[in-house]
Amino acid sequence: MSDALVIIPTYNEIDNVERMTRVVMAFEKDFHILYVDDNSPDGTAQKIKALQQEFPGRVFIEERQGKLGLGTAYIHGFKWGISKGYDFLFEMDCDFSHNPEDLIRLYQACIDGADVSIGSRYCKGGKVSNWPLKRILMSYFASVYVRLILWIGIRDTTAGFKCYRRKVLETIDLDAIPFIGYAFQICMKYAAVKHGFKVTEVPITFIDRQYGESKMSSGIFKEAFFGVWKMRKMKI
Numbered sequence: 001m002s003d004a005l006v007i008i009p010t011y012n013e014i015d016n017v018e019r020m021t022r023v024v025m026a027f028e029k030d031f032h033i034l035y036v037d038d039n040s041p042d043g044t045a046q047k048i049k050a051l052q053q054e055f056p057g058r059v060f061i062e063e064r065q066g067k068l069g070l071g072t073a074y075i076h077g078f079k080w081g082i083s084k085g086y087d088f089l090f091e092m093d094c095d096f097s098h099n100p101e102d103l104i105r106l107y108q109a110c111i112d113g114a115d116v117s118i119g120s121r122y123c124k125g126g127k128v129s130n131w132p133l134k135r136i137l138m139s140y141f142a143s144v145y146v147r148l149i150l151w152i153g154i155r156d157t158t159a160g161f162k163c164y165r166r167k168v169l170e171t172i173d174l175d176a177i178p179f180i181g182y183a184f185q186i187c188m189k190y191a192a193v194k195h196g197f198k199v200t201e202v203p204i205t206f207i208d209r210q211y212g213e214s215k216m217s218s219g220i221f222k223e224a225f226f227g228v229w230k231m232r233k234m235k236i
Contacts, residue, residue: 002030002058004107005086007077009070010035012042013094021051021059023100031103034060034080035094036073069180070160078169089169091162098161102204106163115168115197118154118189119161125203126156142224146186149228152193155201158182158224164192171195176236181219183227191236 006024010017017035024031037045048061062080064073074091081089088110092098102119109117120126122143128136139158146157172191179187192199 001085002032003087004029004031004090004103005077005081005084005088006031006033006090006092006103007074007081008033008035008092008094009073009077010037010040010044010048010094011067012040012044014040014042014044014047016094016096017044017047018051020094020096020100021048021055024103025055025058027104029104029107030058031090032058032060032086034062034077036062036064036077038064038067038073071177071180071184074184075174075177078164078174082166082169087166089164089166091160091164093160097207099204099207102161102202103163105202105204106161109200109202110163110165113198114163114200115165116189116192116199117163118156118159118199118201119204119206120154120156120159120201121204121206122155123201123203126201126205127203128206130208131206142182145225146228150186150190150231152190154189154193154199157186157189160185161204161206162188165197168192168195168197171197173236176234179223179227182224183231186224186228187231187234187236190231194236 024033035048045063052059078089088107106117106119121128122140143157177187
């Protein structure tokens with residue numbers, strides 16, 4: 001059995017799931033994939049089930065009844081992965097904004113001693129491709145804002161490409177995290193730091209999605225803006 005599970009939430013990602021699966025399955029390192037699908041109307045789940053027949057015991061799907069949010073999808077996946085005994089659990093987008101080749105680098109960072117490794121756009125060597133300048137500045141200064149409020153020394157506080165050692169997810173009170181978007185990503189990092197885990201940033205190049213539609217909304221930005229103040233008082 002593999003020690004590494006890549007958790008990928010999906011909603012209308014039929015253009016990406018087959019390509020993503022084939023890229024990850026081709027690695028020399030044996031990664032397993034868990035897709036958490038929120039009842040995609042475009043047939044994403046059916047495509048994943050077809051891929052399961054081709055990659056038995058390596059590709060899994062958990063289907064939920066509706067669009068319940070990114071944070072709850074990852075928590076669902078974390079609990080599933082912990083119950084199955086995986087030692088390293090990854091968060092990754094399905095849209096290839098995260099380069100699956102970097103899974104190996106994030107895995108190695110944890111093998112080398114990190115408890116959490118982050119695919120970082122804003123540490124030395126990290127960068128963003130294909131984003132307009134306005135969005136780059138908004139994302140960068142959002143991380144600055146979070147660092148000032150939470151006092152955590154992480155350059156890319158909203159990053160969604162990460163590897164966790166299982167002990168981190170077993171320590172954090174996942175049920176106490178109410179956030180679904182960027183705030184969820186911030187809160188998980190903050191909780192790891194508060195519990196004294198070693199967090200390492202690995203430089204990546206983030207590429208804007210090529211297929212499908214962005215799930216971003218103004219509500220997700222508002223949740224993160226106000227959520228960081230709530231995190232300071234939370235027991236997680």
